Amino acid sequence: MEKLVFIVDDEESISKMLLHWVKNQWNYNCKTFINGTDALNALSENPDLVLLDIMLPDINGNEVLSRIKSKNDQLPVIMLSAQGSVEVAIESLRLGAFDYFPKPLDKNRLEPAIRNAIKHYDLERELEKLKENLTKEYSFENIISADKKMQDAFKMVSKVLDNDITVLIQGESGTGKELVARAIHFNGKRKSAPFVVVNCASIPRELLESELFGHEKGSFTGAHVRKIGKFELAKGGTIFLDEIGEMEMALQAKILRVIQQKEFERVGGNEVIKTDVRIISATNRDLKAAVESKQFREDLFYRLSSFPINILPLRERKGDIVILINHFIEKFNDKLGKQVKGVSKPALKIMYDYDWPGNVRELENTLERCMILCDVDQIGVDVLPANIALKYQAAGVSSNGNIFGDDSPVIPFEKLKEEAIRHALKVTEGNIVEAARRLKIGRATLYRLMDKYKIVSQSE
Numbered sequence: 001m002e003k004l005v006f007i008v009d010d011e012e013s014i015s016k017m018l019l020h021w022v023k024n025q026w027n028y029n030c031k032t033f034i035n036g037t038d039a040l041n042a043l044s045e046n047p048d049l050v051l052l053d054i055m056l057p058d059i060n061g062n063e064v065l066s067r068i069k070s071k072n073d074q075l076p077v078i079m080l081s082a083q084g085s086v087e088v089a090i091e092s093l094r095l096g097a098f099d100y101f102p103k104p105l106d107k108n109r110l111e112p113a114i115r116n117a118i119k120h121y122d123l124e125r126e127l128e129k130l131k132e133n134l135t136k137e138y139s140f141e142n143i144i145s146a147d148k149k150m151q152d153a154f155k156m157v158s159k160v161l162d163n164d165i166t167v168l169i170q171g172e173s174g175t176g177k178e179l180v181a182r183a184i185h186f187n188g189k190r191k192s193a194p195f196v197v198v199n200c201a202s203i204p205r206e207l208l209e210s211e212l213f214g215h216e217k218g219s220f221t222g223a224h225v226r227k228i229g230k231f232e233l234a235k236g237g238t239i240f241l242d243e244i245g246e247m248e249m250a251l252q253a254k255i256l257r258v259i260q261q262k263e264f265e266r267v268g269g270n271e272v273i274k275t276d277v278r279i280i281s282a283t284n285r286d287l288k289a290a291v292e293s294k295q296f297r298e299d300l301f302y303r304l305s306s307f308p309i310n311i312l313p314l315r316e317r318k319g320d321i322v323i324l325i326n327h328f329i330e331k332f333n334d335k336l337g338k339q340v341k342g343v344s345k346p347a348l349k350i351m352y353d354y355d356w357p358g359n360v361r362e363l364e365n366t367l368e369r370c371m372i373l374c375d376v377d378q379i380g381v382d383v384l385p386a387n388i389a390l391k392y393q394a395a396g397v398s399s400n401g402n403i404f405g406d407d408s409p410v411i412p413f414e415k416l417k418e419e420a421i422r423h424a425l426k427v428t429e430g431n432i433v434e435a436a437r438r439l440k441i442g443r444a445t446l447y448r449l450m451d452k453y454k455i456v457s458q459s460e
Helices: 012-025 036-041 061-071 086-094 107-137 148-160 177-186 205-213 249-261 287-292 298-304 319-336 345-353 359-373 386-395 413-427 432-439 443-452
Strands: 004-008 029-033 049-053 077-081 099-102 167-170 195-199 238-242 263-265 272-274 278-283 307-310
Touching: 004 012, 004 036, 012 029, 012 049, 012 107, 029 036, 036 049, 036 061, 049 061, 049 107, 061 077, 061 086, 077 086, 077 107, 086 099, 099 107, 148 177, 148 307, 167 177, 177 195, 177 238, 177 278, 195 205, 205 249, 249 263, 249 298, 287 298, 319 345, 319 359, 345 386, 386 413, 413 432, 413 443, 432 443
Parallel strands: 004 029, 004 049, 049 077, 077 099, 167 278, 167 307, 195 238, 238 278
Antiparallel strands: 263 272
């Protein structure tokens, strides 16, 4: 798309010269104006840059600049002036001008300034578009649930978006705690600032303090340079402390100080650093029980849980399973270029009856796998993971000892064999001899089948 440059100057010679440079030599579309009023009225044409003279016949150029900025703060304006005084330049820059050039104009300096201004404007608009997309992606409308308790929780969350109260999100792994945290951030007043995630369970305890607060050069072995911690990186935004229940007691005291006094020190440093962040934390542990067993500080627990949110596991909101299945099918149709329309009734019953210990994350991963394997317009039992299908069949053991009920779906024999071998190796902790004995097959046969199904023994 070609760029449009407004030239606003009442001197005909200057205007013609700029038009020749900008249009004929630098290949931009141009529109010229001899006064500020006409230029302001034409802003609806969405120029990419304004070259603006300060001395205009109707309105002072700095006044025009102020009005432009009031309508579009990002639009770059380069000021031009025959006065050439430092005071005029400073005033223009204070009002938001991208750059300032005295007359007579230096063509070799003006061209890179124009290109930089337009490039900067493109980047600003792209960043704004990305922020809008993030806000849409992490809106509460995209956190799918028909469960009344979940809907009530989201309604409560909407009341704390624009203040800094600490939020504690509690729920099992895979329930979407980070998604809720991102929704809080990207729909609140801090959405333009960073959202920084720290997984307290995945970082070694001896490194977690440095990860959170940073460290000074030479503060410990291997600290060759100063490191900026997550609390500094999250300045003005939100820090999400995931699995905070795994944090050791000594570090909990330092987190408490950050909440109470909004300050901290880098590891090995003496400088007190002020912080302005919102803290959202999450855990899959029962923190009240951890407090009672002296594994978590009581004062920190109450500071973190000023606004608790409980995310129910998927097995306790079965009504969401069908809704989520439809959502993920639509999502993966786009991603994989498929045209899957739904799930067969037998497969849907299996998925509905399954407990989903990995919650929404497990359901999403399962649907993606099924759709990769699916070659028809419905997901059938044949593409379900064996552990899910077999668990359903095992639960349907009939009174006459059959492992399948009369209405059980048929699972391919190869899938049954593969799952039986995996289960035997798991039970015997990878003991090939014992697994073969329990399966009532020879070791050579077991090795051959393991190679066929790409199964690796735990003991190997």
